[in-house]
Amino acid sequence: MCHLADHFRWASSVRFCPLDTAIGKTLVRFEDVALRYGAGPEVLGGVSFHLAPGSFHFMIGASGAGKSSLLSMIYLARRPSGGHLHIFERDVTTLSRHETAMMRRKIGVVFQDFRLLDHLTALENVALPLKISGQRDEKVRRHVAELLAWVGLAEHLDSYPPTLSGGQKQRVAIARAVVGRPSLLIADEPTGNVDDRMAVRLLYLFEELNKLGTTIVIATHNESLVARFNHPVVRLGNGGVRIDRRQPGADARPGKGSAA
Amino acid sequence: MKLFGRRDVPLDGDASGRFLPWLVAVMVYLAALALISAMTMSRAITHWQEGLSGTLTIQIPHDQVPRGGPASKANAAPDAIEPILQLLIATPGVREAKVLEPEEIERLLQPWLGAAAGLTDLPVPSLISVTFDTAAEPNLENLAREVSKISPGAVVDTHQSWLGKVRDLARTVQWVAVLVVALIVGCAIMIVAFATRMGLSVHGHVIQLLHLIGARDSYVASQFQAHVLTFALRGGIAGLLLAVGTVFLAGRTLEGSEAILLPEFVLQPLDWSALLLLPVIVAIVATVTARLTVLRTLGRMP
Ligand SMILES: Nc1ncnc2c1ncn2[C@@H]1O[C@H](COP(=O)(O)OP(=O)(O)OP(=O)(O)O)[C@@H](O)[C@H]1O
Ligand SMILES: [Mg+2]
Numbered sequence: 197m198c199h200l201a202d203h204f205r206w207a208s209s210v211r212f213c214p215l216d217t218a219i220g221k222t223l224v225r226f227e228d229v230a231l232r233y234g235a236g237p238e239v240l241g242g243v244s245f246h247l248a249p250g251s252f253h254f255m256i257g258a259s260g261a262g263k264s265s266l267l268s269m270i271y272l273a274r275r276p277s278g279g280h281l282h283i284f285e286r287d288v289t290t291l292s293r294h295e296t297a298m299m300r301r302k303i304g305v306v307f308q309d310f311r312l313l314d315h316l317t318a319l320e321n322v323a324l325p326l327k328i329s330g331q332r333d334e335k336v337r338r339h340v341a342e343l344l345a346w347v348g349l350a351e352h353l354d355s356y357p358p359t360l361s362g363g364q365k366q367r368v369a370i371a372r373a374v375v376g377r378p379s380l381l382i383a384d385e386p387t388g389n390v391d392d393r394m395a396v397r398l399l400y401l402f403e404e405l406n407k408l409g410t411t412i413v414i415a416t417h418n419e420s421l422v423a424r425f426n427h428p429v430v431r432l433g434n435g436g437v438r439i440d441r442r443q444p445g446a447d448a449r450p451g452k453g454s455a456a
Numbered sequence: 457m458k459l460f461g462r463r464d465v466p467l468d469g470d471a472s473g474r475f476l477p478w479l480v481a482v483m484v485y486l487a488a489l490a491l492i493s494a495m496t497m498s499r500a501i502t503h504w505q506e507g508l509s510g511t512l513t514i515q516i517p518h519d520q521v522p523r524g525g526p527a528s529k530a531n532a533a534p535d536a537i538e539p540i541l542q543l544l545i546a547t548p549g550v551r552e553a554k555v556l557e558p559e560e561i562e563r564l565l566q567p568w569l570g571a572a573a574g575l576t577d578l579p580v581p582s583l584i585s586v587t588f589d590t591a592a593e594p595n596l597e598n599l600a601r602e603v604s605k606i607s608p609g610a611v612v613d614t615h616q617s618w619l620g621k622v623r624d625l626a627r628t629v630q631w632v633a634v635l636v637v638a639l640i641v642g643c644a645i646m647i648v649a650f651a652t653r654m655g656l657s658v659h660g661h662v663i664q665l666l667h668l669i670g671a672r673d674s675y676v677a678s679q680f681q682a683h684v685l686t687f688a689l690r691g692g693i694a695g696l697l698l699a700v701g702t703v704f705l706a707g708r709t710l711e712g713s714e715a716i717l718l719p720e721f722v723l724q725p726l727d728w729s730a731l732l733l734l735p736v737i738v739a740i741v742a743t744v745t746a747r748l749t750v751l752r753t754l755g756r757m758p
Contacts, residue, residue: 273668293755294672301670311665315466324464328671372669 200346200404204377221285222246223380223411224270226437230278231265239265243279243437245430247413249379252406253439254422255415257432263415264308266432267382270413271305272296284379301329304378304410306386310369312357318344319353322371329376343371347401348394362389370398374405381405383414387421395421464666465659465676467683472651476684479647480691480742481698484735487640488699491734494633495727497626501619508615512596514540514584517609536607537582543602544586549594556583641741648688648742652680652749663754677750681743688742692735700731 225246232238240262247253257263268274269281272288281288284299291299304325312321323340326333341353347367357365366389373381381402387395399414399421406412413430416422422429429440467473516536537555544553556564561580588594600612656663663676 271668297667297670297672300668305668311661311668313464313466313662313665315469316464324666325669327464328666328669328675 200343200401201408202342204374204405204408221249222282223249223251223284224413225282226279227281228279229269229276229281231262231269231274232277238277241278241436245437245439247411249411250406250409252403252412252427253414253430254425254427255413255430255432256417256419256422257415259417261432263432264384266437267305267384267413267415270380271303271382272300301325301376302379304373304376304381306366306369306373306381306383308384308388308415310357310365312365312368312372314357317354317356318349318360318368318371321357321368322375325372325376331376340371340375343375344368347371347398363391363394366390367394367398370401374401377405377408378410380411381413383412385415385417387416387418392420396424399425463679463682465655465662465679465683467655467659467680470655470658472654473683473687476647476651477687477691477694480644480688480738481695483640483644484692484695484738485699485702487637487738488696488731488734489702490633490636491731492699492703492723494626494630495723495730497629499723499727501623501626504622505619508619510588510590512586512588512615513613514586514603515581515611515613516540516584516607517581536610537584539606540584540603540610543599543606544584547594547599549588550586551589552585552587554585556585641738644688644738644742645745648684648745649749652684652746653753655680655683656750656753673751673754676754677747680746680750684746685739685743688739689735692738696731696735 226243229240229243230238231240231243243266255263255266265274269276269288270283272283272291275281275288284302286295286299313324316324319337319340322344323336326336326340341350344350344353344367347370349364349367349371352360352364355364357368360368366386370383370386373383383402386402387398390398395418402412402414403425431438431440541553541555544550558580561583565580596612596614603610603612666676
C-alpha cells in the first residue's frame, strides 16, 4: 500500500492541474438531465443528483438501465439531450474543444470495454495519459511499472493487450485510469472480469486514491462488493436516479424519477 | 526514451504508409527532372553568352552577277572583303579580324549539309570573324553603317538575335518547369490530405480514445505529421536520387557529342543545392498539409 501512496504522491507532483476539492463545490451536478441516442427514445430522463468533491459512490442498476450512458456524460463523451449538466462547476455545453480536453485530463475513466490500444504494450498504454498531458519525466517508466506490479501485472509490462486475459486487460485499463491521479475517477464495471480477491484489491486501490482527494464513481453489478464497502449507492432505474445514503456525510439527494 | 517514442496512432502499418513514399518519389523525380532541364538551359545560355560577347560575324554575300560565269566565279572571294578588313583594322577596340577559310566554313556547315555536298558549287557567303578587346565598347551601329556602305548586302551579326531566341526558349522551359513543380506540389497536397482523412477514419477508435483521455487535436495532428514527414522525406530523397541518376546516365549515353549541354557539366553547386531543397520543401508541404487536414477535420467534430 505504501508503494501506491508513493506513486500517487509522485503523480500529483508532476500533474498540471490541481485537484478540485474546494469545500462547498459540487464536482458533478445533474439537473433534470435527459439523454437519447439519435432520434431514439430517451434512455435517461429527469436525472438529478450531485457528487461532492472527495466523495465515493457506487452506481448500480439493471443491465440496460443506462449506467454507461450516464457515466459517458460525466466524462464528456456525450452531451445531455435535455437539462443541465455541470462538471467541475462548468456547464458542459459551454466548453470549447480545448477546455474539454483539459477537463478530461482531470478525469480518469475505466471503460466497460477497456479500450486499450492493441499496438501498444501494457506499459505504454498506462503511460499514455501522462504522455498526452506533456509528461516527459524519466521516472514515468518506473512509476508505471510499479503501478502495474501493484495490480498484479509485473510479468506483463511488455505484453500487448490482445495477448492478455480479460481480467488482465481490465487491470491495465484501471492502471491507465488512475496513473495521473485524476480529480474524478469514473469506473464502469471495473471488476467484472476478475475474481473476488482481485476485486477487493482493486477497490482498495480506488479507496487509496479517494483518501488522497479523488472523487470516485464506480458502476457495478457486484452487490457483494457494494455491501462490503460502506459507500453511498446511486441507484439507476426506470430512467431516474435515487441515492442511498448509507453513511453520514455522503452527499446525495433524491432524483426526480421521470416514471415515479 | 522508448516509452515515448512509439506513435499512438498506428499509421505505419496502413496501406497509405506503403504507397505514399512511392508516390512522393515519383512526384519528386518528375519535378527534379523539370528543374534540372530549366537550370541546365539557363546555365548553358549564360555560358554561350559569355563565349559570344565581344565577338561578331560579318557575312558578305557574293557579287550579285558573277562576272566569269557561274561555275568559274562561284567561290571566288567577293571584292568587298579587302575594304571591310581595312575598315575593321582601323576601328578602335578590334583585336582581331579574320576571314574564315572555305575549308573552315565547310566544316561548320557539314553537320547540316552532309560531307558529300561540295561547297565549291554553292554560293556560300564569305565570313569575317571579329573579336574585340574585352574592355572595348565598340559603336556597332556605326560599324554596321560603314560596312553596308562598302557592301550593301553585308550583314553584321552580333549573335544577339540568335541568343534572344534561345533565351525565349529557355524562358518557356523555365515556365513549364515552374508549372510542373506547382502541379506536383498541388498533387502532393491533395494526396496527403486524402491519405490523412483516410487515416483519421481508419483509426477513428484510437483517436476517439486519445481524445477521451485528454489529447488535444494538435496532439493527434502531431502523430500524423511525424508519419507524413518520415514517408515524404524518404520518398523525396529516393525520387531526387533517381532523377540525378537518370541525368548522369543520359550523360554517359550522349558522351562526347553535346557534352557542353549536359547538366552534370553545366550545373553549378548552387543549382545542386536548390535541387536538394526540393524533397525538403515537398516534405514540409506534406507535413503542414497533414497538420491542417487533421485540425480541420477534427475541429468540425462536435
Ligand atoms: N450507442 C448507443 N446507441 C443507441 N442506443 C444505445 C447506445 N448505447 C446504449 N444504448 C441504449 O441505452 C440504454 C442504456 O444502455 P447502457 O449501456 O447505458 O446500459 P448499462 O446500464 O450500462 O448496462 P450494462 O449494465 O449492461 O452495462 C440501452 O437500452 C441501450 O440499448
Ligand atoms: Mg454499461
